[in-house]
Amino acid sequence: MTQAHSLSRFLFLGRGPDGAPPRLERDARIDVIRGxxxxxxxxxxxxxxxxxxxMPHNFGFSDxxxxxxLLAGVSATLAYGGLIERRGLGVGALKIGARVWTLYIAHIAVFIIVCGVVAAAVTRTQNPLYVEAINIQPFFRDTFDALVDALTLRYQPSYLDILPLYIVLLALFPLIFLAVRISPAGALVVSLAVWQAALALGLNFTNVHAAGWFFNPFAWQVVFTLGIILGCAARRGIAAPRLLWLDAAAILFLVxxxxxxxxxxxxxxxxxxxxWFDSVQLGSDKTNLAWSRLLHVLALAWLxxxxxxxxxxxLRRAIGRGLAVVGRHSLDVFCAGTVLAIIGQIVMAETGFALGPQLLVCLVGITLLIGLGMFLTWYQSITLSGATDARAPSRRASASLH
Structure with a gap:
C-alpha cells in the first residue's frame, strides 16, 4: 500500500495500514514543544x-x-484513545471525567491563590490598580456573586482563561474522537462548520464581566480537533508524506x-x-480564531x-531535556507559571519596569518552572519505583506458594 493511499484511507475512513498498529513510544517532540x-x-x-x-506572537500570526x-488534542488522543477502543466509551468517559475534575479544581485553586496574591500586593503597596490589571475587581467588589460565577466558569479574570477552555474541550473529547475514528476528514468538516456558524451567529460562552470567553470554545475546538486527528494518525501508524511542495508552502506562509x-x-x-495587513499587524483575532492563526499553527505543526x-x-541536548521535563508536567507548571506571572507583574511595576528587575523576574521564573518540572519528574520516579518494590515481595510470595 502506497503512502498516499494509506493517508487517503485514513482521512476518509479512519483506517491505518493493514496489519497490527505500531507500538507507540513516547515522542519527545510533544513534551519539548509543550514545555x-x-x-x-x-x-x-x-x-x-x-x-x-x-516572543513568537511578534513574528507570526499564532502564539x-x-x-x-493543538498538542492538548494530540496528548488526549494518545492518553485516552486506546482506552476507549479497548474498554469502551463508558470507561474512557469516566477516566476523562476524573481528569476534567482535576483541571477544574486546579483552575479554582489558581483563581483563589491569584486573588490572595493581588490582595496582599494591594495591602502592602496601597496601590488599588493591581486589582484592575487582571480584571479581578469583581471578586473584591461582590465576593459572593463573583465566587459563584467563578465556580460556574462564568467569570474568568485575565490570564485565567486557558484552563476553562481545556476543560470544555476535554469534556468534548469522546464525541470528537468517535467522529474522527469514523472519518477524520468528515469530523474536520463538521468542526469547521461549527466554527463558522458560531462566527456568523455570534455564539460564545458567557463571561459575566466581559463580552464572552476570551478563548471561544466554538472556535478553538477546531485546533483541538486537528490535534486529535494528528494523534489518531500517530496511533494508526500514518507517516507524514514527503511533499517538498507542501514544505515550501509552509515555509513561505511563515515568511x-x-x-x-x-x-x-x-x-x-x-x-x-x-x-488585511493592517488587521494582522494589530493582531490576529484570538478569541474567535482568525484563519491566519489556524494556518500559521498548521504550517508550524507540519514542519x-x-x-x-x-x-x-x-533529548540529546540539555535544552531539550529541560523543556521536556516542563512539558511532561504541563498542568502543574501552567498553574505555577500563572501565579508566578502575576507576582512578576507586581514586582516589575513596583520597580518601575527597570531592565534589571525585568530580566531577573523572567530568569527566576523560568528557573523555578524548570526546577518544578525536574522535581516532579524525580518525585514521580521514586514513587513509581517504590510502588514496584512494594509489589515485588507479594509476587515472590505468590510464586513460593505455588
Whole structure:
C-alpha cells in the first residue's frame, strides 16, 4: 500500500495500514514543544517586559496558546484513545471525567491563590490598580456573586482563561474522537462548520464581566480537533508524506507572517491587501480564531512533524531535556507559571519596569518552572519505583506458594 493511499484511507475512513498498529513510544517532540509553549505563556503573561517583545506572537500570526491547544488534542488522543477502543466509551468517559475534575479544581485553586496574591500586593503597596490589571475587581467588589460565577466558569479574570477552555474541550473529547475514528476528514468538516456558524451567529460562552470567553470554545475546538486527528494518525501508524511542495508552502506562509508582523503598512504594495495587513499587524483575532492563526499553527505543526527528530531525538541536548521535563508536567507548571506571572507583574511595576528587575523576574521564573518540572519528574520516579518494590515481595510470595 502506497503512502498516499494509506493517508487517503485514513482521512476518509479512519483506517491505518493493514496489519497490527505500531507500538507507540513516547515522542519527545510533544513534551519539548509543550514545555517551550508553557515558558512562552509565562513570559507573555507579564506584559511590558522586554523579553516579551521577542516572543513568537511578534513574528507570526499564532502564539504559544495555539500550539498548546493543538498538542492538548494530540496528548488526549494518545492518553485516552486506546482506552476507549479497548474498554469502551463508558470507561474512557469516566477516566476523562476524573481528569476534567482535576483541571477544574486546579483552575479554582489558581483563581483563589491569584486573588490572595493581588490582595496582599494591594495591602502592602496601597496601590488599588493591581486589582484592575487582571480584571479581578469583581471578586473584591461582590465576593459572593463573583465566587459563584467563578465556580460556574462564568467569570474568568485575565490570564485565567486557558484552563476553562481545556476543560470544555476535554469534556468534548469522546464525541470528537468517535467522529474522527469514523472519518477524520468528515469530523474536520463538521468542526469547521461549527466554527463558522458560531462566527456568523455570534455564539460564545458567557463571561459575566466581559463580552464572552476570551478563548471561544466554538472556535478553538477546531485546533483541538486537528490535534486529535494528528494523534489518531500517530496511533494508526500514518507517516507524514514527503511533499517538498507542501514544505515550501509552509515555509513561505511563515515568511509572509514574519514580514506582515514586522513591517509597517503593506510591504507588498498590493492595494487590495491594505486592510488585511493592517488587521494582522494589530493582531490576529484570538478569541474567535482568525484563519491566519489556524494556518500559521498548521504550517508550524507540519514542519515540526516533517523535520524535527521523532522519538527521543530532541533529548540529546540539555535544552531539550529541560523543556521536556516542563512539558511532561504541563498542568502543574501552567498553574505555577500563572501565579508566578502575576507576582512578576507586581514586582516589575513596583520597580518601575527597570531592565534589571525585568530580566531577573523572567530568569527566576523560568528557573523555578524548570526546577518544578525536574522535581516532579524525580518525585514521580521514586514513587513509581517504590510502588514496584512494594509489589515485588507479594509476587515472590505468590510464586513460593505455588
Amino acid at each position: 517551550l509553549a508553557l515558558l512562552i505563556i509565562f513570559i507573555n503573561h507579564m506584559p511590558g517586559n522586554v523579553i516579551s517583545a521577542y 504559544a496558546a495555539d500550539a498548546f491547544v 509572509l507572517a514574519y514580514v506582515a508582523k514586522t513591517s509597517f503598512g503593506n510591504p507588498l504594495g498590493i492595494a487590495m491587501l491594505n486592510e 515540526a512533524i516533517r523535520w524535527l527528530p521523532a522519538g527521543e531525538g530532541l
